[in-house]
Amino acid sequence: MTRIIFTVILLLACVAARAASIEMLKAFLQQTTSGKARFAQIIVDKNLKQLQQATGTMLFARPGKFRWEYDKPYEQTIVGDGARLWIYDKDLNQVTVRKLDAALGGSPAALLAGSNEIDKIYNLTNLGSQEGLDWLEAVPKAKENAFERIRLGFSASGLEAMELRDQFGQTTVIKFAAVERNPRLAPELFKFTPPKGADVITD
Numbered sequence: 001m002t003r004i005i006f007t008v009i010l011l012l013a014c015v016a017a018r019a020a021s022i023e024m025l026k027a028f029l030q031q032t033t034s035g036k037a038r039f040a041q042i043i044v045d046k047n048l049k050q051l052q053q054a055t056g057t058m059l060f061a062r063p064g065k066f067r068w069e070y071d072k073p074y075e076q077t078i079v080g081d082g083a084r085l086w087i088y089d090k091d092l093n094q095v096t097v098r099k100l101d102a103a104l105g106g107s108p109a110a111l112l113a114g115s116n117e118i119d120k121i122y123n124l125t126n127l128g129s130q131e132g133l134d135w136l137e138a139v140p141k142a143k144e145n146a147f148e149r150i151r152l153g154f155s156a157s158g159l160e161a162m163e164l165r166d167q168f169g170q171t172t173v174i175k176f177a178a179v180e181r182n183p184r185l186a187p188e189l190f191k192f193t194p195p196k197g198a199d200v201i202t203d
Helices: 004-010 022-031 100-104
Strands: 034-044 050-061 065-072 076-081 084-089 094-099 122-130 133-140 147-155 158-166 171-181 199-202
Parallel strands (some): 094 199
Antiparallel strands (some): 034 050, 034 171, 050 065, 065 076, 076 084, 084 094, 122 133
């Protein structure tokens, strides 16, 4: 469930062509305070067999706040309120609560919590143009990171795709649509109150 939380910080980089350069990524981290987009996501195993497919909407507001809403094939809500991480599974009527720092660790979403010093967390490489997109790769410096590498694909209009490969050989591919950079987002979107009767589990 927390796999997608880790992608949030690098979403919605609506910048000019050749945006996949390291300098443009850093500029995005400095200049973007909020974002909104629709997403389509698939997860494949090391043999490229599809394991999961999902769609939904994501929002974020720096520092440290985000909301990830799945609508298909199941309803799930993930909210970071700046201090805690809430994961709500509607079908199970279950809420899991964690401290935000402990849940995110050295993941990409840790940048959303306030740090712009991306060089301290990742080794960055420009991969050039592939399949019509300019690609940037970020390899975590910490061995305990959930992901082996993260690739971001940019077009002239901004970030269009992201690929995250984990330590087990699974790859999450995300494509974005209806991207908005620096929209006004109500503070209430980044607050979560467990529904009445829900089981609340605190890690």
